[in-house]
Amino acid sequence: MTRLSSKHPRYVSLVTRARLAKAFRQGLVVPEGLIAHGRAEAFDYLLGERTPASARRAERLAVQWIRASRLPVISVNGNVAALAAEQIASMVRLEPRIAVEVNLYHRTPQRVAKILATLRRAGIPAPLGLRPTERIPRLPSDRARVDARGIGRADVVIVPLEDGDRTEALRAIGKRVISIDLNPLSRTSQKADLPIVDELTRALGHMAEDLRHPGRRTTPGDFQRADAPRLLRDAIRNINLRLTKAASARSPRP
């Protein structure tokens, strides 16, 4: 029943919300995913629903890491498949070494199948995750179950959307973790090697854009240095600025 006018100042955000609600009715997204999306909406609202310069730098660096990686994997959950399957498909088209693996906290065979179908429909030829073959040590829950050809063997794992435990567990077994999470204070952002504090579809869209342009020649294993604490400080500063600006720009009350 939400009326969506493209003139609405928050049109993109409302379209995204409607899209997620639809995926929820189709069984791709769980109730917890809707709540998580609300959290993301709030933080994106505080960013002004735009990518700050420091996040854009992090996105460029992430693409350098993908190029320097032996096996980069994008980990996909229900929300990610619902919102960003197209952007991931573009990335895979431009850099076919990227593996895509479904990894769920609330795992059922039906949900995995639906998410895999969504990814295939978007043009991702061989997404992994249907039959996990390994476990990440010291991580309870089904999120520990991974594919030896995907996350199991990856050197770089892109973890979109909040997942603090798993970020820590992946780092503990030597993976480089790139997070995409709008909350700069979350454990995911705090623990990632390279935290991207930006909205999911914008972040992955920018990365696809960057993959379109040939980068400098990259030797495998030659990862440019990420200053994670600085990226997080910048992200926090962006929110502070926006709040302060919004506070002073408030229209006078009637």
Added chain:
Amino acid sequence: MTRLSSKHPRYVSLVTRARLAKAFRQGLVVPEGLIAHGRAEAFDYLLGERTPASARRAERLAVQWIRASRLPVISVNGNVAALAAEQIASMVRLEPRIAVEVNLYHRTPQRVAKILATLRRAGIPAPLGLRPTERIPRLPSDRARVDARGIGRADVVIVPLEDGDRTEALRAIGKRVISIDLNPLSRTSQKADLPIVDELTRALGHMAEDLRHPGRRTTPGDFQRADAPRLLRDAIRNINLRLTKAASARSPRP
């Protein structure tokens, strides 16, 4: 599958989330309500999940307005009934002039009936909203439908949780609107006569506490002045402080 340990630093927030998910499965709460709750979680996280002093002042003032009011009404939607029926019941027990009225954006007779049953079970004797008799002018959607014995006749309306359009429409017909919304930048907070920027159950719980103590003798219509812009400025300052503190208190990375 969420494991809730009372030692978890965000235990209350997780219990609240589980409670809302349950209400969702029972049909009290709609998918949009889950997303809205996620937004609230994010803002409460930024407040440190505590009531700031300025919000506590706003809550005291709200109780003074209830006492000065001829007919104070609390407007209830699915999320409010799921999370705060007990606090509202306490308020009504202590101040029986308070009317409680169900008002929904996503209105179906079944949902209204379920929400009314939840309110009655919590101890609210005669909640309104089953058969609205009037419309608020210039407000599209079912939220315009109100009861002449409740919101229709009220001089003070307490609107918990975000609802910008309705706040404006209620003010346009001369109601005093008290909002409870964690986002100080939302249209609800910006447009309310008295914005309380605090989490729903804490805010209503504090108001019930204040109703327990006899206030100064209040003449009907003698409303103490609310400095809404200042309350909002203070709320924004609280978020900024917390962000800055969190940024500097971050544990060093391994």
